[in-house]
Amino acid sequence: MADRQDTKEGFEDALKSAPETIAAFEDRRTGIVHRIQHTLHTTPALVPLIVLLISIAVFGVLKSSTFFTPFALTLILQQVQIVGILAAAQSLVILTAGIDLSVGAIMVLSSVVMGQFTFRYGIPAPISIACGLACGTLCGFINGWLVAKVKLPPFIVTLGMWQIILATNFLYSANETIRSQDIEANAPFLQFFGTTFEIGGARLTIGVVFMLLLMLVLAYVLRHTAWGRHVYAVGDDPDAAALSGVEVSRVLISVYMLSGLICAFAGWALIGRIGSVSPTSGQLGNIDSITAVVIGGISLFGGRGSIMGTLFGALVVGVFTLGLRLLGADAQWTYLLIGVLIIGAVAVDQWIRKVSV
């Protein structure tokens, strides 16, 4: 007994001579390059933001008369809204180190459900829309359940689901387009996201505002809620996350379900954008959304990146597409440059990952 007391006092004495600073990595590297690397590491959305600003500046100088008009600048927002919403869904999945090849297909099927429920069965538009949103969420649930519970790789699951959903879409819709004029006359609520309004010469649609709000809300949720931190934790290291008490499969399923729901909203926005319900649209939604996410600096290995980066990534693609078209360049140049951007973005990502701070 006496011994133990002695030991206790002895320890406390020894503590006084110990260094008082907390354990930390000593950072010997200094200089501008390293400081940039460090800044980029802490703020991953910075790279796409810089690329975005530079590209706007370059196209602005080259084609100032048409590019720097409220029409052209808000047009870019309108043109990226669908891919932007899909990319938000894609970001969530990629943050968990997964990938979702079925986003575009879920979008189209949801929009077809919204349209056909209204026109084939005569269900009121708001209820059809709710059914469409539920349909998207269900597709997401199937993806998430197969990934989390059956433990299949996300690439395989969503590759299969992509085909299944597209086939379902064509079988169910018989590839019939519902015309814009019919929707406008009978169920204008389906086109709600296409409603335009003007702010100082700039023409915006509800769809654009929805995309921006969605990004902001997701950015907040991912950063400041327990669920958001769990998403990052699962993507970074699922075993470590499980050991710290995160219910990994529940988080995964919730991510895929939310992703499906967001895709269904994209489907609703798609009706607003193109006016009609067309089963053939959105086929490249998966590739376009992954492009935006990658250019936006979200790591395909999961757990790193920010949703605002995705927004900037989508906008970069939009600026390049419109800018090059205004310059009169062949559309192939757009694809070529976007390819360069993708590879460049991943190269920068690898370089940033080397920072140990």
Place this chain on the structure above:
Amino acid sequence: MKLRSLLLATGFAVAATGAFADGHGIGACLITKTDTNPFFVKMKEGATAKAGELGIALKTFAGKIDGDHETQVQAIETCIADGAKGILITASDTSSIVSSVRQARDAGLLVIALDTPLDPIDAADATFATDNFLAGELIGAWAAATLGDAAADAKIGMLDLSVSQPTVGVLRDQGFLQGFGIDLGDPGKWGDETDPRIVGNDVTAGNEEGGRRAMENLLAKDPFINVVYTINEPAAAGAYEALRAIGRENDVLIVSVDGGCPGVQNVADGVIGATSQQYPLLMASLGIEAIAAFAAAGTIPAPTEGKDFFDTGVALVTGAPAEGVPSISVQEGKDRCWG
């Protein structure tokens, strides 16, 4: 038990297939770009109906998406192996498919290109198609006649199919320009014209989404475009949405090609000014008849006089006929529409 019933079932199925094949004798294949586009759905409908009537065993194949070349090659190989008498094909890749087509012809099959001519056109035994150049010419002439004197300073937006410039897209585009009275550069490609009335070309992928985007891009170049050529009716519907978003839908003439039912309805509603209608059902049923004739007597169908293919006809559908341009009414268009 399980195995036995499986064997029994298989044996039964094989016997049934054999009986089926014996009963008909002549086999034919229909290979389309996709089986989702209503145009090809109608084609399949025409072929199936005619095959049923003539007692021909028809097998249908389709690529997964437009441009899916490999699946079409596999389909041709399957048909040769199957001992079919003839193949009807709408090729996704008109020049690459030629070697497979030659294999089929060497094996004694009749190959007819439907809708899309092969490159070169004589790679197939015959081509049953719409005269796409004429289809373009009709809408071009209609647009010029409708504008009257204003055609001299029209601002034209050209919404094409894709950057790879497939023949169909080039023919319609160049036909439109010729019909409108614009000097062509190389008639084998679009986009090389120097007439200042052309604001620009953009690509739509032939759907609503692409049509809207392309129209917006051209409007950013010049917001006062007043004539819009579109490769097909979905692209036209997308272009209309873009125009409607800036309140210019009533100042612009949109013309298109295809004659699908939603497209003709859009002509009735004034979304599209005029469209050139083509007849996929006819192409397919004539194709099946040709295969039957070939199987019976070895006759190869002859092309329409003065053309290197068999013209299945095209008609201009409009609610506002223009002088000097033959057209049919919207009602007639509706009666004959597809999809």
